[in-house]
Amino acid sequence: MGIKLIAFDMDNTLLTSSETLLDSTKTAVSKALDKGIKVVICTGRPLAGVTPFLNELGIKGDDQYVITYNGAIIETASGKPLIKHLINxxxxxxxxxxxxxxxxxxxxxxxxxxxxxxxxxxxxxxxxxxxxxxxxxxxxxxxxxxxxxxxxxxxxxxxxxxxxxxxxxxxxxxxxxxxxxxxxxxxxxxxxQMASKGSGLRNLAKRLDLTPDQVMAFGDERNDISMFKYAGTSVCMENGTDEAKGFADYITGDHNHDGIFQALEKFVF
Known part of the structure; x- marks a missing residue:
């Protein structure tokens, strides 16, 4: 059925060591969006820490989505909350x-x-x-x-x-x-207790009527493992931890050297 949703961790995955987006990454994300694929940043950061990069990537509106705070909140790219699991x-x-x-x-x-x-x-x-x-x-x-x-x-x-x-x-x-x-x-x-990147990704996919085999996830750290367990295709960056790599289907290049572009070329384009 093909990949319909791609989830990206931010730090040391989507972003370089200097917290910038590679031109190759921007090209790959634009290509995915043009194909109608949902591109979802799935991060421990709050929305305010994500918005500048959403803007740079052209991810906007209420038909694009973000998973923030390690899955505690699912919201649209314009900030409309859909699901919240908070600490009282x-x-x-x-x-x-x-x-x-x-x-x-x-x-x-x-x-x-x-x-x-x-x-x-x-x-x-x-x-x-x-x-x-x-x-x-x-x-x-x-x-x-x-x-x-x-x-x-x-x-x-x-x-x-x-x-x-x-x-x-x-x-x-x-x-x-x-x-x-x-x-x-x-x-x-x-x-x-209801919050994790994996549960956030699963809940969003269910909302969009997608199955795990239509979901691809990128990450590098232990908090990305729950995404890897859910997604039909899981990709760990070369700079990722050994533990995260152990749960990935594929190891791509590192976050400073076109790793995102390489994996999307292989699996999506």
Whole structure:
């Protein structure tokens, strides 16, 4: 039946190391759009961190889609929400308390791309997130937030050695209540239990009346594995982790050297 939807992780997949789009990538995406294929960015970022690249790629309107916050929100490219799975205030408080008790810095993103943290000594990672998303940082303790506060994604952050040590303990404590996934060396993401890139992709495909064999997914990290498990064709970048590569059908070139273009030429065009 052919590929009808292509899902792309952003960082270190769709984007180069300098967070730009290769000309070959833009050409390939344009070619896919011209064929009527849905091109869906599936990312841990919020919409504000995705929109400049949607514009550059010509992905726009309510008939194109984005999966943000690691699958917590599915929305149209113009920002109309379709499905939301959020963390409520009590759950947020529990995650903050764990971070404070175990000296792990954190930040959270709400569904409007805003960054929140209770850390007074703000992590450089939280600052980077705010910069990437053109957002400010709200330094608030849980008591300073309204009772109806909700977070789309909560990230524990720290240097790799610290998170390597904490990850199995934290996952064991929270895996029955939340979706927990390592996004990279310095990010450990926590979402609503219903949220993952794979579940987001599955829900969107179902909404569009597509089957897994009509879906292709690109990624490089552990948070992309759930997409790889769902999609009929899964492609890992050469720069991806060994664990992610183990779940991929095909390994393409790296994100700095036409990997997207190479795989689309092989499987789609």
């Amino acid at each position: 205030k009590d759950e947020y408080n529990k995650l903050v308390e764990y971070g404070d008790r175990n000296d792990i810095q954190y930040y959270a993103l709400d569904d409007n791309s805003n960054v929140y943290t209770g850390n007074r000594d703000i992590s450089r990672v939280a600052v980077l997130q705010a910069w990437e998303n053109n957002a400010g940082i709200f330094v608030r303790t849980p008591d300073e937030l309204p009772d109806n506060f909700q977070a789309a994604k909560f990230d524990y952050v720290g240097e790799q050695d610290k998170l390597d040590q904490e990850e199995p303990i934290l996952t064991k404590n929270f895996e029955d209540q939340f979706s927990v996934v390592r996004e990279g060396t310095i990010f450990l993401a926590v979402m609503n």
